Amino acid sequence: MRIVSLWTLVTLSSLCSAADILMITMGGTKSHKIPFWELAKGLIPRGHNITFLSGFPADFSFNGLQEVTPSGLVEFIRNYTNWDLLGARMRGDLPLSLWDVFRYSWQACDATLEDKETMDLLGRKFDLLILDGAYPECVVSLAYRLGAPYMYINTVGFYTGTMAMAGNPGPYSVTPVFYRPLTDDMDFLQRVMNSIFHLTIQPVYVASMTLLQAIVRRHLGADIPHVWDLARNVSFILQNGHATVTYPRPLLPNIAEIACIHCKPAGPLPKDLEDFIGGAGESGFIYVSMGSSVKAANMPDHLRKLLIQTFSRLPYRVLWKYEANSSMLTDLPPNVRLGRWLPQQDILGHRKLRAFVTHGGLLSMFETVYHGVPVVTMPVFCDHDANAAKAETDGYALKLDLETLTTEKLVRGIHRVIHDPKFRNEAKRRQMLLKDTRTTPLETAVYWTEYVLRHNGAYHLQTPARNLS
Numbered sequence: 001m002r003i004v005s006l007w008t009l010v011t012l013s014s015l016c017s018a019a020d021i022l023m024i025t026m027g028g029t030k031s032h033k034i035p036f037w038e039l040a041k042g043l044i045p046r047g048h049n050i051t052f053l054s055g056f057p058a059d060f061s062f063n064g065l066q067e068v069t070p071s072g073l074v075e076f077i078r079n080y081t082n083w084d085l086l087g088a089r090m091r092g093d094l095p096l097s098l099w100d101v102f103r104y105s106w107q108a109c110d111a112t113l114e115d116k117e118t119m120d121l122l123g124r125k126f127d128l129l130i131l132d133g134a135y136p137e138c139v140v141s142l143a144y145r146l147g148a149p150y151m152y153i154n155t156v157g158f159y160t161g162t163m164a165m166a167g168n169p170g171p172y173s174v175t176p177v178f179y180r181p182l183t184d185d186m187d188f189l190q191r192v193m194n195s196i197f198h199l200t201i202q203p204v205y206v207a208s209m210t211l212l213q214a215i216v217r218r219h220l221g222a223d224i225p226h227v228w229d230l231a232r233n234v235s236f237i238l239q240n241g242h243a244t245v246t247y248p249r250p251l252l253p254n255i256a257e258i259a260c261i262h263c264k265p266a267g268p269l270p271k272d273l274e275d276f277i278g279g280a281g282e283s284g285f286i287y288v289s290m291g292s293s294v295k296a297a298n299m300p301d302h303l304r305k306l307l308i309q310t311f312s313r314l315p316y317r318v319l320w321k322y323e324a325n326s327s328m329l330t331d332l333p334p335n336v337r338l339g340r341w342l343p344q345q346d347i348l349g350h351r352k353l354r355a356f357v358t359h360g361g362l363l364s365m366f367e368t369v370y371h372g373v374p375v376v377t378m379p380v381f382c383d384h385d386a387n388a389a390k391a392e393t394d395g396y397a398l399k400l401d402l403e404t405l406t407t408e409k410l411v412r413g414i415h416r417v418i419h420d421p422k423f424r425n426e427a428k429r430r431q432m433l434l435k436d437t438r439t440t441p442l443e444t445a446v447y448w449t450e451y452v453l454r455h456n457g458a459y460h461l462q463t464p465a466r467n468l469s
Helices: 002-013 031-047 071-080 085-091 098-113 118-123 141-144 161-165 188-219 227-232 269-279 301-312 344-348 363-370 385-393 407-419 421-435 441-454
Strands: 020-024 049-053 066-070 129-131 150-154 236-239 255-257 285-289 319-320 336-337 353-358 375-377 397-399
Touching: 020 031, 020 141, 020 188, 031 049, 031 071, 031 129, 031 150, 031 319, 031 363, 031 421, 071 098, 085 188, 085 301, 118 141, 118 385, 129 141, 129 421, 129 441, 141 188, 141 227, 141 397, 150 441, 161 227, 236 407, 236 441, 269 319, 269 336, 285 344, 301 319, 301 336, 301 407, 319 407, 336 375, 344 353, 344 363, 353 407, 363 375, 363 421, 375 385, 385 397, 397 421, 397 441
Parallel strands: 020 049, 020 129, 049 066, 129 150, 150 236, 236 255, 285 319, 285 353, 319 336, 353 375, 375 397
Antiparallel strands: none
């Protein structure tokens, strides 16, 4: 079957000439770049040229990819993300104020459009734009000015706003908001609260888009249509979801799911890490990472001490992704190894890994299922609670609350997911379900990208429902 799908892609490639594609993410964390990178890696060998704009400087380069990092957007995100997420969560405060949530879209837009590097793109010709479904409203105006069709990679898998704008049904009764610890199986009161959460987003969104519209027209001209209308005209959406790891949903013909587009089989670890793990014997090791948005440098001392005390009581070795200055950790136990960067998927696929302790970021949760690993989650902000709630309901994760976390609770939680076989069994079952597909997520994404190119925007797939108020 895989040979047939690859042959199909090769055959269709002859019908789709090399294209110039502009990718843009306005996302405020680096993880938003990852699905774009993976799609670019699939498109470039097929002759396409990719220009990629984001607020994060390139980590690597390869032929056919040009990265553009507007200095204004880089600086805005750096200042905006100087946050105390862990401290706020442990105090029971909102990790982000309502003002911060409200201002991001239009202030990031202003920082992007006032930058010369961004405006220079208007002098080039692009055949297609691929935009982040998180905050696309600013850059759909660029697509309009460039006269090119555009599609989304909806990087936040539990966010359904962009799909709703495209006319895709999303009944509140089974569509939990992405920032609350709800699942699709809600009781009556939860459905009422979920509906209220959905409805209260609307006036905030309208107010934010009103400010953003003025900024767009100031930079790009008064003839730019309303960004609301432009956002509805999206050609295709690559949704970062899958029924195995997000929820079963009704999808329009111009939406395809590509969860785990970045996932890959584990490779060998560097010798120093392998030697460290080997020293654990059959006890194995656990892996601890709070992702790219939750920085160890901003970790409260109380949490740092709590984690160290926990690790010292475990009979396992611990690999801990810790980007801050390790000299502060004077009481680090000998069973712990730190790394500013660690090859996460190679670690998750290691046969001696017993559990993964994480914040519950979407890509990390996808990787957890892909490699069949039980997990302990400690959600911090944004979609972490929704991701953790889904994983716990599915049975391969245990969710702990940072506000009430103690050393004893964390020790018990880690032991539970390791020694109760239901967690690993469910992780392995989900792994099998996730991988049982006709094509890989990358093959799916490449096919539909080239489909939109072949059919000049593929507007025949759009539904008139997108224009209903």
